[in-house]
Amino acid sequence: MAEKLSRRPYLRPVTSEWIFRHPRYLRYMVREFSCLFIGGWTLLMVWGLKQLSEGPAAWAVFLEVLKAPEIIVFHVLALAFAVYHSITWFNLTPKALPLQIGDGFMPDAVIAGAHFAAWAAVSLAVLYLAGAF
Amino acid sequence: MRAVETTRTDIAIIGAGGAGLRAAIALAEADPKLRIALISKVYPMRSHTCAAEGGAAGVIKPDDSLEHHFNDTVGGGDWLSDQDAVEVFIREAPKELIQLEHWGCPWSREADGSVAVRPFGGMKKQRTWFAADKSGFHILHTLFQTSLQFESIQRFDEYYATELLVAEGRCAGLAALEMRSGQMRCFEAQAVIIAGGGAGRMFPFTTNGAIKTGDGMALAYRAGVPLKDMEFVQYHPTGLPSTGTLLTEACRGEGGVLLNRHGRRFLQDYGMGPETPLGQPVLKTMELGPRDRVSQAFWHEQKKGNAVSTQWGDAMWLDMRHLGEKKIDERLPLVRDMSISYMGVDPVTDPVPVRPVVHYMMGGIHTDIRAATPLAGLYAAGECACVSINGANRLGSNSLTELLVFGRRAALSAMEYLGSGVRAANVGALATAAQARVRELMQRSGGTETVAGLRKEMMQNMEQHAGIYRSGEGLSDACSRLAGLRRRYGAIELHDKTNVYNTDLLQALELGSMLDCAEAVVQSALARKESRGAHQRLDFVERDDKNYLRHSLAVFHPSQAPRVDYCDVVITKSQPGVRDYSGDHE
């Protein structure tokens, strides 16, 4: 029994089952998956700028495409993913930016809150410039 | 049988806790060319040093003095401490603690950035350095991480040392079992340092982790080195009744109080009064009395029917509510976490039930002031050793400092020994014989005993007859029962006879160590016909300096009970006096 070396460590194979091991992993994948929609929206915007540079006829084509039902659905989903990503991102910023005040640290809620406040302010400014009110 | 592979090294260290790591670092710093083998049955971070909570004592504040630390330690030890060793210990203590700080240990601080100290039991002045309530954890990890920078320290993690190899009248190495392969390895070394820790697991109720099975003590013992003062087993007053795990003495240092079921601070009835104001602990009285006295007081309260009844047996209340949430979270966060998790009690809002549990062994491998054993080439440090600085009762926070002071001293002594020109001895044949013994145990068939069965009997025996209070009758009973267990050990058959990470085998070997240590404990206790410190006899209640101001030395015999010899205690400045922990003392 002792003559042959007996060790034979066994490495369990890694499959994509990890995504379903706990809700946190699924939430993470949704967050990461948002990049597809945000990337897609960016490409759409770049195309829109190109159309704009080619004159009013090209621009009208762009506006027509935007009215298509599938594109509207796409925009709704993209907005939802972008909001989800932003919320998770802002909530994580205190971990990356700890601010020490005296012996203790600024509460997470304050740091995250500041980001949300800035987001709200910028959103209002953009909406104003766009003529929403 | 596969041939045993040999590793040649200069100094082998068995045990990688605080003392073992400190020794390794001392060697590596002193001479980068020294080959150091650091051998441990667990990864170093798992060593039980990590569980120590309260802190490490060293004179640092202007209101304190070496003389105070000396007197506290010698008196706390009920004058069984070797005073020359205590002098060295208290003198080197502050230096070692500063050295640890220089290696990055995150000691808690005063507002001005200097190291903070806290009050601790039996100490006249505040001198316990602490890192929140995880001092042992931080000390261990600081030492382990520091050790990683030395290439000359070669680690052998999860190797269980089974025998010392003695040749030409000196210790010339050891044989160790590599846990993960089941293969034996021979370590040829010019000197060996044992830092294997204590043996509290021989008792059923202990703060000690699974690994505290006295293996280091047993190694030296079987090689002919006496085990000194084994009868002195410390009970820590505040262990959790459900798991036995430790709530640090710092709970009381910060102002926590102990109450019986009537809500009375009963310690004042046992010579530790008068009652001090709530939340204002006075050093060296009431709840800051020494551990042996506090544990003994509980035992008496139990007998009187004043103990708190819980589903795990009798207990007393540790009340910390008056400390407030802020102080508890800052200074005792682990305590709060453990109370809530394991007892369902939040110390901020409720008193916590606690009881005395076995915590520390004052006794151990007979060493001198240089950490040398009588066997040439063999050194020992830490809880497994008995110098003795702790005497009959250890003061809290002296032990973590002891690891550092004597870990380093063992290293320097071992180096000096090497410098005297000792050469390696051929111990291959001895290692092969050691392997054969382990194989025999592993492959034995037709056995009638199990590891778990014998271990349970041993524990029950120790709990019943070698507890806080002992009697001649009970100890004699214990001695004969343990002798019986020793014989039956030869009839153990393992369920697991495979090679890879066989913990049935490991536990069998650990049980063998515990049985040997347990016999030393009860035989020494039977022989000591007096009460002193942590050793209390119902049939001999007084301290007897005339006959017993001596260390007991248990000497191993392979098939019989150990013989108990005696040697003198070194007394220099402090003549045996009365241990006064009443508030009237000056």
Added chain:
Amino acid sequence: MGERRVELEVLRYNPETDSAPRFQRYAVTCREEWVVLDALNHIKENIDPTLSYRWSCHMAVCGSCGMMINSEPKLSCKAFVRNYEGVIRVEPLAHFPIERDLVTVIDDFMDKLKRVRPYLIPKQVKAVSDGEYLQTPAELNKFKHYSMCINCMLCYAACPEYALIPKYIGPAAIALAHRWNQDSRDGGREARQPEIAATEGAWECSFVGACSEVCPEHVDPAGAIQQVKIRSTVDWYTQHLMPWLKN
């Protein structure tokens, strides 16, 4: 006195007799306050002495007893049986090779721990005779929680990056490097950068955040890693845009 009957499904593996790991079921009568470790000890003592696993302190400070309990990395000494319904599945820590039963091979972790140089590289050398370095409570708080890591490796078992990219240095190692970087007495950040700012260092992290969620000591390795990323980025830009600035 509360008791509950619990069934444990434990992953077993003995390389000498098994070609692959397999589950074994045990029925244990537990006390109400027991943790999974207590149940395992009961199994080993009374039912099956061949079960191998690591444990020691039973108070969540030694880091030995990390396991997957119902697919979640936990310390078995802090997983209370009263918190589980039905059969409790116990497996060795994920993402490490299995040595035997619930015992994993942690060589990779030990190696990575060493590589980040987790020891004080002092800013200013001081003699012991000159006393301690001064460090205010505020300075201590800057790194204190990163120093609480018990090396239990639950974070490695939770991290999908480590699962998919074994070369990744991992949460605990980076958090430990960060602990030393944040220590006011330390001047070794530059020495640690090659390891933690490498591709297999902090940049392999995609901020899943599972590590911080499972950490029993609230070390927050995820936070440490992001802080390393930010610092490394600032370093890179400073180095390339303002090379005259010596950091």
